[in-house]
Amino acid sequence: MNYGPLVFLAAFAALAASWFGFVLTPHLQIGHLQQTNTVPSGVSYPVARSGLAQQGLQVYRANGCAYCHSQQVAQTxxxxxxxxxxxxxxxxxxxxxxxxxxxxxxxxxxxxxxxxxxxxxxxxxxxxxxxxxxxxxxxxxxxxxxxxxxxxxxxxxxWGSRRTVAEDFLFDYPVLPGSQRIGPDLSNVGVRQPDPGWHLRHLYAPASVVPGSTMPPYPFLFEKKKVGRVPSPSALPLSGIATVEDGYEVIPKPEALALAEYLVSLQAxxxxxxxxxxxxxxxxxxxxxxxxxxxxxxxxxxxxxxxx
Amino acid sequence: MSSKSAFQTATGDSLPADISCRWPLFVLLSGAVFWLLAGSILTLIGTIKFHAPDFLAEPAWLTYGRVRPAGLNAMIYGFCLPSALGLTLWLLARLGRTTLAGAIPVVFGGLLWHLGVGAGVVGVLSGDATGFEHLEFPSYAVAMIAASYLVLGVAGVLTFRQRAERGLFVTQWFLLAAIFWFPWIYSTATILTSVYPVRGMAQAVVGWWFSANLILVWFGLVGLGIVFYLLPRLLDRELESHYLAMFVFWMLILFGTWTGIPKTAPVPAWIPMMSKVTTVLAGLALLGAALILHRTLGADYRLLSTDPSLMFAGFAVASFVIAGFMGIAEVLSGASSMLHLSWYATARSWLQLYGFFAMALFAGIYYVWPQLTGRPFPLPRLVRLHFWLAASGVMLAVIPLAVGGIVQDGNHANPEMAFVDVAKGTLTFLRISSIGDVLTLAGHFLLALNVLLAIGAFCWDRVRIALRTATIELQEQGVNS
The missing domain is CATH 3.30.1390.10 (Ribosomal protein L7/L12, C-terminal domain/Adaptor protein ClpS)
Known part of the structure; x- marks a missing residue:
């Protein structure tokens, strides 16, 4: 007897089962999550990130921050x-x-x-x-x-006061939970470092604010230019090991500002x-x-x- | 008459299947070797940043978060998939005692594939990555790859349908399932993460499902399919046994397809729990694969050294088994263990991707290529050297990363230890693993050299034959006139 078609159908069913189980069902469950309320205060959660923070999420994606930073706090x-x-x-x-x-x-x-x-x-x-x-x-x-x-x-x-849950990412696209902890988890980096200026200095010269940091610097998010008659108010206040030649100043580009805003918005x-x-x-x-x-x-x- | 015999010398004892596959595989495999080189160079640039964070920090397109996915995707979509598909087409033609259906469309399909990979790699480097792991290529690259796959996949199915040999060998089951499964997972993942993205974490679940299905199941099906063909062929004995191979097949598609959701995934708990159970159950496939290698060799592992393709194939099976058990250890580790977010996980997936799949593909390429051209590789000694470079490179990359990951996880579990110190504790291991990356890269140059010379020799033969034929015709005309 020719078992070929039978084996083929069984294999098809096995593969389809995984699709129903791990694609369709999670979509029906997580994909239909709605905004919820915090307990017990009853505040709506989550609220969408600000427009600038949403742009910052795209900078985070484009530069692959998620290859070193997770956004998933574990709770044992x-x-x-x-x-x-x-x-x-x-x-x-x-x-x-x-x-x-x-x-x-x-x-x-x-x-x-x-x-x-x-x-x-x-x-x-x-x-x-x-x-x-x-x-x-x-x-x-x-x-x-x-x-x-x-x-x-x-x-x-x-790194957080509770585990990360699906609701924390409800309005994000793409979601970037990460798969590595080459750097620290960022689920709540906006709680630890609420100052966008700190994030800008950190992006420009990581070791200047975190001694011993292994993070590479991101100079391409900044513009180095000659100081005009009046120093720019948005110039980065540099000190310590992060310096720039005399007569020059470092101005964060819009991408840097957006990224810093996104990082500050990470509060789950x-x-x-x-x-x-x-x-x-x-x-x-x-x-x-x-x-x-x-x-x-x-x-x-x-x-x-x-x-x- | 003389022209015909000259043609025979050039093609050696190539079968019709080999002749029909010749140009399609030249395109698929040589492009694959190019991306292998490009991918490992990009990966190496990423690794050097752990030695010196300031290295190439200035250009945005060479930042770690871009070169790392660009390199990995060049490896997967540039090298692994086209060589796997090329070998699949050849195996389906050879095992079916037929010729490749649609050889000319496949040549163009192969070109389109590699163009798509080029667009994808440039896209990732320019900041267009989607953000989903193993799916980073932007939509314009995915469109080209998907169109190309349509041609290659249909050619595979048609080749299978027109087979003259009706009996099926296990390899055909593995490859046929793979041909159907890839478009399914790739289209699902692309559509639900990029075209019509599902909401929130559902995107990530689809992404994880795709990754596991590509790297464990699809690579498993094709890689083991190739190995199960090569072992009996090169050892000149039966595969021990077909039933065991079908058992591996079932375990992979029943359980392997449900793996890959990390335990800290911020999703409803049943999803990672299910994934944990199936990861352990898929371990049966590992046992099966190990048993097949052991029994087919008759426990005499020295037999592997008789042919470089066997060495690659044996190494591949061993890696498949070890990587699988590393995965089981990862899901079974304690609740406070974060092995899946440490370098251990990188080591495991590299062992699966390179130690298993790329090595199985090398075995296939080194076995199939000489049959296409009808002559051995121009520098046969380099084949063995490539094996030793690749094998030591994999071990030097995987062992330090795995050990480093375990150390990292131990330090991480101790909240008294500052995170900067946890991160610094892994640097020594990372730096040792860079040596492994350099060795594998050196191996890739050897493969590229052999492939380049083989194509050159083949084309030169063709030119010589054409010249000789023309000369004979002219002479005959001269005699006649």
């Missing part, structure tokens, strides 16, 4: 902080409750911190620990809430339903900025951390 798990938001009126029992959940705190220390709410009573504990501790504290009339804290090496490195930290993290209400920043006093969890056993 989620832990919880316990945050005291209201010490209540029954101070003595609140202090006792806090000491019972975090025995490392002495009474004066507790008295000091409960005056500075919101304050972290426990950090990096498991969900059950945080919830049990919240119950203990709240029984005294105080109010303590567990906060969601995404964890992982990328997040500890300060909004808390979302599918990538939750807790932030102080009314202040859309990372939870660590609420209060600098943070006390490591007293009852935290290493096994509580789901980080491998």
């Amino acid at each position: 798990g989620t832990l919880f902080d316990l945050v005291l938001t209201n010490p209540g009126t029954n101070q003595a029992s609140t202090v006792a409750a806090i000491q019972s959940i975090n025995p490392r705190l002495s009474q004066p220390e507790v008295l000091e911190i409960i005056g500075k709410v919101p304050v972290h009573l426990l950090t990096m504990v498991s969900k059950s620990t945080a919830e049990a501790a919240a119950k203990t504290v709240n029984a005294t009339g105080a109010n303590a809430v567990p906060w969601i804290v995404p964890i992982g090496p990328d997040i500890q490195r300060g 930290y909004a808390p979302l339903f599918n990538a939750p993290l807790s932030v102080a209400l009314g202040k859309p920043t990372s939870p660590t900025e609420t209060n600098s006093i943070s006390i490591s969890g007293g009852d935290k056993a290493p096994s509580d951390i789901s980080m491998p």
Whole structure:
């Protein structure tokens, strides 16, 4: 019997299956994503980048920035902080409750911190620990809430406060998540370096702002010209190892300005339903900025951390 | 009569399949060798920037983010695909005991292909890259390549249909599936990323799907198809076994086609998870390929050294297996491991692309070319030298990058270590791997030299025969008058 046509059809079906699975289905799922709301503030997310930043994305694409920089923050798990938001009126029992959940705190220390709410009573504990501790504290009339804290090496490195999700790229074309980390991840470079001027100096002479940087310089994004009667206001303020001959100044070209604007627009930290993290209400920043006093969890056993 | 015998000396014992494939393959393969050289020179320029970041920083078109994709695309679309298609056409004609259908259109198709690659490489260097990996060529280049593929693919199917030998050898299954699969993945990826782009991260998923299907599945089908033809042919024995080869075929198209989505991809979690499972399952194809090589050789690996094409083919299978297992290790590494974003991933894909596929193509080119011209390569010793340069070049590029990637990943997982120090920690490994790049480039010059001399000798033969024929005719006319 001639099995040829049968094998051909089966092979066709196998190949078609992968097309349905990895092209059509993701398109139906991700391709129909809509703008969503941040949780709990309910702000629309994401908003389209400014026109200049969109031009900057094209400069980023044309010069292949994605061959060295990823835009995908990884998250290995989620832990919880316990945050005291209201010490209540029954101070003595609140202090006792806090000491019972975090025995490392002495009474004066507790008295000091409960005056500075919101304050972290426990950090990096498991969900059950945080919830049990919240119950203990709240029984005294105080109010303590567990906060969601995404964890992982990328997040500890300060590259983001949560993992990157599909929504972060909703309005981008092309999407450039990158495949290499020859340079640092840029998902949130606009949070780390919000000044476009910093990015311009960095593009012109990377090692002048990041000592030891291995990034090549991008002189073709700038124009070197003789200083006129009045120095140009847009000239790059150069110092240190980035210098230019006397009588010359370095002016960023429109591409450089657009690229810097795009880099500043890279801020993918909004808390979302599918990538939750807790932030102080009314202040859309990372939870660590609420209060600098943070006390490591007293009852935290290493096994509580789901980080491998 | 004398003119006919002179023709026979020039063509040696070429079969009709060889004669019909001659000019089409000359065009496809010599163009491919040109892009091989151009691609490896561009890649080398990119690598030098790790020794000196200021090297060639001034011209925009030689910045790292442009030379790197230009070089890689010249390698893939300039060298790998046209030589793979050329060898595919030859194998389909030879195995079907027929001639190549549409040889003249294929010659023009080949020219158009290489023109398209030229437009693509210039486009990427001038900043027109699409931003999707392995799909960087701008639309004007893709249009030329797609039009050319239409000619080459149809010629392949027609050649297959007109075969005189009805029984099928496994290689034909591999190649036929490849002929159908390439236009499918290439058109899907081009349309959904560039013509009518899908929304947001769906673009990236399509791009990753295409990359895996090109580099694991398509390269796997064609590369193994060539190797499974060469092994029994050069060893003068049966392939052990056809069933095992069909098993490899099924594992590749069932599981290999679902791989390639990185685990940190910002997409719904089922997509990378599915990809992880299928990557592991596709490991069955690796075991199958390793077993076929082992059993066909009868465990006597010294047999490989009897012919340079066998050396290339054996190296290719070994690379295919190792690269595949490196991929499995990558997807199975712990949650905090970022191997897929480190130099380890570059090492793995280079081993698959060059150590496996380019080496399998070299095996095919060195085997097929002399049959086309009817005479051995002018400098046969350089063939073996090329093997040693290529083999050591691949190892010197892949091993340091893989080790460097593991070191990089370990340092990266330690947030106390500044990123600049993580990056600097990889430089020594990168610099060693540049030596590998130089060695492979030297090998490419040897191949180019042989191909150039072979074409020159062939054309010179043709001229000599034409002259002799003309002289004889004149003499005969002189006698008659």
